[in-house]
Amino acid sequence: MHQHHKKTGTTDKNTPRIALVGNPNVGKSSIFSLLTGRYVTVSNYPGTTVEIVTGNTAIGKKRFLIIDSPGVNSLMPMSEDEKVTRDILLEEETASVIQVADTKNIKRSLFLTLQLVEMGLPVVLDLNMRDESLSRGIKIEEDVLGDILGIEIVSTIAVQKKGIDSLKKAVLRSNVSSYSFSYDMNIEEHISRIESLLPEAHISKRSIALMILSGDKTLKDWLHKKVKGKDLDRIEELRDRLSEKYAHPLNYVISQQRFKIVDDIAQRVFTKIPVRRSGASALLDKITTHPVLGFPFLFLVLFVLYEFVGVFGAGTLVDLIEDVVFGKYLNPLATNIITAVLPVKFIQDLLVGPYGIITMAITYAIAIILPITATFFIAFAVMEDSG
Template sequence: MSKVGNNTYKIALVGNPNVGKSVIFGLLTGKYVTVSNYPGTTVEVTRGVCNGLDGGIEVVDTPGANSLIPLSEDECVARDMLLEEDNKHVVQVVDAKNLRRGLLITTQLAEMGLPVVITLNMWDELLDRGMNVDVNVLQEKLSVPVIKTIATHRVGVSALFSSIPNAKVPNLRIHYGDLIEASILKIEKILQGKTTVYGRALAIMLLSGDEALEEKLRHKLADGSLAEIQRIRDETQGHLSSPLSYVINIKRANFVDSLVGKVTLTFKKEKETHPVLRKTFFYFLVPLASFFMGYKLSALVMYLIVSQFSSGSILPLIVSLTIGGISALSFSRYLYLREYRAKSTIAEVLGRITMHPVAAFPLLLIILWIIYKLVGEFGAGTCVDFFEEKIFGRSLIPSGGFDLSIYIPFIQKTYVVTHVNFQGFNYYFGLLAQKMMNKDNIVFELFLNEQSGLVQVGLTYAIAIVFPIVGFFFLAFGIMEDSGYLPRLAVMVDKVFKRIGLNGKAVLPMVLGLGCDTMATLTTRILNTRKERIIATLLLALAIPCSAQLGVISSVLGRVSGIYFALYVFVICTQLLFVGYLSSKVLPGAPSDFLMEIPPFRMPKLSNIFIKTVYRIHWFLKEAVPLFMLGTLALFVATKLGVLSFVERMGAPITRNFLGLPAETTHGFILGFLRRDYGAVSIFKTLEEKGGRAGIDPKQLLVSLVVITLFIPCFANFLVMIKEQGTKNAFLMFAFIFPYSILIGGILRVILP
């Protein structure tokens, strides 16, 4: 705590998501920080001390929020921290290029009567886009210090630091219309004496239907005041044709738009693209990309349909090349007539393509294909194999070392530079352990057992397997986010997601689930309502295969026939939509509004992507590694007690009689609870052995892979479900998913020819 005059105060960092708040927090506090959950929630709050002002001031980094009338748990925590912790100076971090979004929060801080310092962060990005803000005029209009910063380069941080003691309440007051203003005054009078501060702000929040705030004030308004406030709100709503919260938001937005217009300097068009680069883009890259999209999509369709009946026919190739050529000519002509003549920049063209009602979906498929190649094949395949087999290895068998080689693409040859005689960390650890104890010792097995050792399985799984997958996925995710593509994807899927009780914001955990469901379940906390978080968690556990599992399944089904992979995708997608729709009808609660600002499309910055990727990997490993270790310990205990063998014997009749699969595949389903891709591989090998010379039965393969995808979540994901949604909800989801996956498998067995 620090003293200013006779008052003590804290610093609260406030701002929208992804505005550089955490970077500024780090610059103010250094590395001595504490992180803990806000009471009663799963939202983490970071606290530290700024030692440069009056002997030290506590700094609180509030969760990112787009509004202080909360729609999500993060926003609710940010609002509560501002209401509850008295005597604070607010440092509001605003994305300089999204001034409007930041000022919407400034108006709410002004209604709370909180002293504020505004920092316009990422100032360089504002200038890069040909924009400018008259800081002097903005400072005059608001009557608060306004500082320009580029936090990642420490520009303006000293000025921000010295301005904090001079924080002032913003000189803003929005008139919401005579009717609403009269209701605000009535509620303020009711609250007088029952709450110490923020009377106008609380009145506006209550008029907006803030249920969380009502619950928070219920004990203070137990004398019937809350019922009176609700009556005032209903009476006011009766005089309006639109929802009261919507009217309040529109009034606030109009006020901010007027203010932004007064302080934003003339927008000049971005510098035109170099003529050579421009012609290369329109005359070469666009036709090539259009041809690739048309060819790939038509080739897939022709492969699934024509090649099944005309093996060896050249017809699919001719049709695919023709469609690819038509796509290249038509789309290139469209862009030339619409964009090239208008002298649009490349960023503007790409921004419009990603929102185009037709072109956006083929582009989405291509992007997902690239992500699959990067994450599913290279990350989950090549990198995981190298880390698991060569770097970590096994505790009792040497890995054999690995070659350092150089591949020269022009001549398609690989030259070995040297052989590294490294046998794997687990092998060396195993040798050291065997000097102190026998390999049959319980302590040795606890750590280095091949099936359930804490080091051999738990640590190896978390680092060697999950790390490469989430690392490459976060890299791809960072590119989509920093380029501005991710918000566009959210808008694209919003209508579909509304059918299953979600909105476009849910695209974040769903896309992350293709990397790792455990990681994605942690991010469901960004969704606005408890109902949405439960639905998203259920769908992730049920129907979103992680990249490692998807890589195995696509490879296995690809060996049999492309038509079976198409059937697999169809079944999984229909189950996702069906269960989501059913959940949206069964679970109580109203859907939330979907509000998202679409940023300009831009070239991603490597520094931003690198910093975000490193931070997210660190966050995930901190959250997930303890769960993997706990899961492995539970596996070890279950193995020693014979629980797994018992479950396998109990499940064999269901597998054999209801699913029509060999009883031995039961082991694969149990293994899938521990690691999904290993379970899929185990089932494939069992069916291959049972098929013998006749070959694998594709019907059995499809049924088994659909079931293991819909099957109960892996143990690490299940533990995260308990953490995020509570033990009761996690076990209810478990109890639904298990019989439902078996039921779908049995139905599929019957209807397949």
């Protein structure tokens, strides 16, 4: 990887920016590598130790600067990483946001989608990790979700390089969502009051008002630069007045109302499909969970287990090892060696013969314990792995 240090965004002011945003560990960097070439720029986000990777790409005939951002769970920042991602969207113009989502975790993803939609930015929702979601029988009705949110929805499997072309096409078509949702009356009233005191920005005033109401302290510097002191006091007063109306902190109240909206959407788009498996395993599944056939099957399993551990292990194998391996070969061999090497009868009796340590104790220890424990553990392993 070719790396050199440069401040983000200064590459070329005229190249439209695409920001990759998403929850932690959903495949943002994998998608980033698939979209950009070999030449990327790694730099610290100004004033932080957080690393940001940017790269150029051409989609159709257009050139874009793509930014890979740190994973976030919310755009109401609680950590430096989250602040950086929020600032990437706040501080500069973004042509389009690609939200990379883990399809298995649709609710967590939608919680973030709502905040991006609120920001008034053009968003493409990329449902990544479709391989994993399908293998768990999770399917998202993309058309329905697209209709609800009014944005481009695509699905990808980054590790298999699948869906990247449709993602690129969707980026060219990306648009600001037409979806709007509201909070309770008190919150809505305070949002509009605060909005009227805010300047134009790269993200909507509504989203900034919600950050302020959520008690976002990381916005302080930005606000001091952009808003007059008198208006800042008024904004704080409005937030304090609203928070007095609730038993819980405002960020909790706002999050709860968002979660409710996320639940409603998820319910409409989330479907569970039967996981396709081989015929034999599906049949086995049917038999073992069948209310009537299940019991005979249980007894069959227990019987096979008894035959294997009890009859074969404790019977056949024990006899074989005791009588043949030890009785015919090892014990006579040990007796011959001992009587040849140690002429003292007392010591000979101690070691070999019917009560000798070697012939009796070791024979029993190995011949009896070994086959039983071995067959038992084999049976145990088979049962555990088969579930």
